[in-house]
Amino acid sequence: MLLKEDIRKVALEKAVELNGYIVDITVSNTNVITIYFDRDSGVHVDDCLAISRHIHDNFDRDDEDYELTVCSPGLTNPLKIKEQYLKHQGQEVVVKKRDGKKISGLLKEYNDNITLEVLKKDKGNNKQYTLNDVMIPFEEIKETKLKINFK
DSSP: OOOOOHHHHHHHHHHHHHTEEEEEEOOOOOEEEEEEETTTOOOOHHHHHHHHHHHHHOOOOTTTOOOEOOOOOOOSSSSSSSSHHHTTTTTTTEEEEEEEEEEEEEEESSSSSSEEEEEETTTTTEEEEEEEEEEGGGGGGEEEOOOOOOO
């Protein structure tokens, strides 16, 4: 069975060459491998093909048979790594906290926690809103997803 760490090392070589990063890798017990690749300028099919070829060049299918998919993490999947948070600064996200509460706002900052700019109703006046910064420590975050607006 192919080891996730070995696949990550080889995939990362090509990802860095393409000015990108590996978001996640899954390997099933039947050697079905999925590599999620991203970069700040967006992912193109040629990028995925280059990583796929690099994997095939480094792992002999005669020694260990596997099925490989290389793709972008997609807009609907949660953000998983620092680079994704940095890429999406200035965009609207929905954070689901471990206590079940959801907070929606503009992803303003990423450091030891994340800061969202949140629009809140003023108390006593339902027509007035103010922008407030809300800091959320990472240990309180269950998942963060991009908020997709259809306008």
